[in-house]
Amino acid sequence: xxxxxxxxxxxxxxxxxxxxxxxxxxxxxxxxxxxxxxxxxxxxxxxxxxxxxxxxxxxxxxxxxxxxxxxxxxxxxxxxxxxxxxxxxxxxxxxxxxxxxxxxxxxxxxxxxxxxxxxxxxxxxxxxxxxxxxxxxxxxxxxxxxxxxxxxxxxxxxxxxxxxxxxxxxxxxxxxxxxxxxxxxxxxxxxxxxxxxxxxxxxxxxxxxxxxxxxxxxxxxxxxxxxxxxxxxxxxxxxxxxxxxxxxxxxxxxxxxxxxxxxxxxxxxxxxxxxxxxxxxxxxxxxxxxxxxxxxxxxxxxxxxxxxxxxxxxxxxxxxxxxxxxxxxxxxxxxxxxxxxxxxxxxxxxxxxxxxxxxxxxxxxxxxxxxxxxxxxxxxxxxxxxxxxxxxxxxxxxxxxxxxxxx
Numbered sequence: 001x002x003x004x005x006x007x008x009x010x011x012x013x014x015x016x017x018x019x020x021x022x023x024x025x026x027x028x029x030x031x032x033x034x035x036x037x038x039x040x041x042x043x044x045x046x047x048x049x050x051x052x053x054x055x056x057x058x059x060x061x062x063x064x065x066x067x068x069x070x071x072x073x074x075x076x077x078x079x080x081x082x083x084x085x086x087x088x089x090x091x092x093x094x095x096x097x098x099x100x101x102x103x104x105x106x107x108x109x110x111x112x113x114x115x116x117x118x119x120x121x122x123x124x125x126x127x128x129x130x131x132x133x134x135x136x137x138x139x140x141x142x143x144x145x146x147x148x149x150x151x152x153x154x155x156x157x158x159x160x161x162x163x164x165x166x167x168x169x170x171x172x173x174x175x176x177x178x179x180x181x182x183x184x185x186x187x188x189x190x191x192x193x194x195x196x197x198x199x200x201x202x203x204x205x206x207x208x209x210x211x212x213x214x215x216x217x218x219x220x221x222x223x224x225x226x227x228x229x230x231x232x233x234x235x236x237x238x239x240x241x242x243x244x245x246x247x248x249x250x251x252x253x254x255x256x257x258x259x260x261x262x263x264x265x266x267x268x269x270x271x272x273x274x275x276x277x278x279x280x281x282x283x284x285x286x287x288x289x290x291x292x293x294x295x296x297x298x299x300x301x302x303x304x305x306x307x308x309x310x311x312x313x314x315x316x317x318x319x320x321x322x323x324x325x326x327x328x329x330x331x332x333x334x335x336x337x338x339x340x341x342x343x344x345x346x347x348x349x350x351x352x353x354x355x356x357x358x359x360x361x362x363x364x365x366x367x368x369x370x371x372x373x374x375x376x377x378x379x380x381x382x383x384x385x386x387x388x389x390x391x392x393x394x395x396x397x398x399x400x401x402x403x404x405x406x407x
Contacts, residue, residue: 015088018081025077026070033066051121055114064107071099090155098149105145109138120197129197132186132234135217139179181235182217188238195220195237200245206232208242253336253360254369260380261352262318263390270315274388278320283327291315291323321387322355325380329359334372336360352392 041062045053056062075096078089116134151158189195199212201222210224220237222230248254270278279288292315298304299312326343329335339360346354357380361372384391 015081015084018084022074022077022081026073029069029073030066033069034063038062038066052118055117055121056111059110059114059117061107061110061114064103064110067103068100071096071103075100094153094155097152101145101148101152105141108141112138112141128190128193129215130190131215132182132190132217136179136183139176178218178233178235182233185235185238186215186217189215189234195242195244196246200249202243202245203230203232203237203240205240206230206236208232249364251339252364253339253362254364256357256359256361256373256376258373258377259346259354259356260377260384261354261392262321262384263352263392264348266388266390267316267318267353268388270317270320274317275315278324281324283331284320284324287320287323287327288315317387317389318353318355321384321389324383324387325355325357328379329357329376332376334361334363336362351394 042057045057075093078084078092078096081089112134116131119130147158150156195201195212195215197212197215200210201212202209203222208222208224208230210222210230212220213223213229214221216234218234220232220234222232224230275288275292278284279292281288295313295315304312322343322345326341329341329343330337335341336359340358341360342356342358344356344358346356357376361369363369363372381391
């Protein structure tokens with residue numbers, strides 16, 4: 001109580017005038033720092049040929065540093081205020097010191113953000129993002145700043161607060177659980193080169209199917225093909241599984257794996273006229289000649305009865321169709337010639353005989369890939385009748401009505 005009485009017994013007018021001048025000087029210092037010094041720095045950076053310094057401006061590093069000027073004025077100028085009580089002097093100095101610590105920590109945060117942007121501006125380095133590590137360093141900087149501010153305001157050693165943190169370790173682990181998990185996941189994702197910004201990933205359990213647009217400490221953002229954005233906790237990419245299409249993009253080939261279902265009732269042997277017809281096809285000429293010689297040699301073996309189909313070999317329309325599809329794909333300019341190319345039969349089922357086309361396009365662009373795939377199957381479905389084959393499809397209502405006849 002005595003200190004408060006002494007405070008009010010001082011010449012109040014002198015104190016108010018002194019404090020008014022002090023705060024006016026602080027405001028003037030901020031104005032000079034903000035509108036003269038910082039503005040001058042920004043003009044110099046705008047004229048510079050390099051681009052990295054633009055990131056410092058964009059993250060407001062210099063604007064934040066300008067706030068140190070008024071804090072310095074108050075810290076050193078408070079001693080010049082006449083008749084100011086020691087308690088007020090101490091409070092103002094502690095607030096000024098705390099302000100400087102806060103400004104420095106925020107400026108370091110801006111500097112780290114700018115460093116991350118400068119690093120990410122290079123396309124090759126962007127494939128190994130450091131945003132997660134930058135965020136961890138920011139958290140450490142802000143924690144230290146909080147500790148120092150509390151120490152400055154309460155005039156206590158920082159070590160006193162640190163000794164108390166041991167008892168709060170369990171609480172801190174609970175509070176920073178996601179941060180710790182995110183840090184470990186970020187290290188694994190980066191170290192194992194699992195995901196980059198720009199990768200196409202699929203994670204059905206989170207509804208994610210699109211391009212990665214951000215890899216941070218706590219979250220990975222995926223812009224789906226419908227332009228929605230899915231946010232996934234970073235550690236979930238380590239806990240679960242996801243598909244990354246980067247390998248496909250880098251390989252230069254995208255897989256086609258689709259079947260044409262053949263109506264089994266349309267499968268038969270070819271007669272001589274059809275063999276001659278297919279022998280004139282450019283894509284089948286070599287196949288018909290080779291198979292004809294092979295079959296003729298087989299059927300000429302002693303004991304073969306050419307009148308019995310089970311005793312001899314003959315060309316079939318479905319086998320010839322498979323040979324045609326294989327030759328067609330090999331000659332197609334959009335099918336990758338150095339990757340796997342198969343035309344195979346799959347197990348017969350209720351939908352007919354599947355003839356599977358397994359190949360890769362040499363264009364990985366999604367739109368063009370779909371066009372190439374559609375063009376291939378348009379042609380194959382259209383050419384089926386030339387081989388006496390029919391594509392299988394379940395009967396529709398119109399088919400059933402036609403079978404039933406007029407009522």
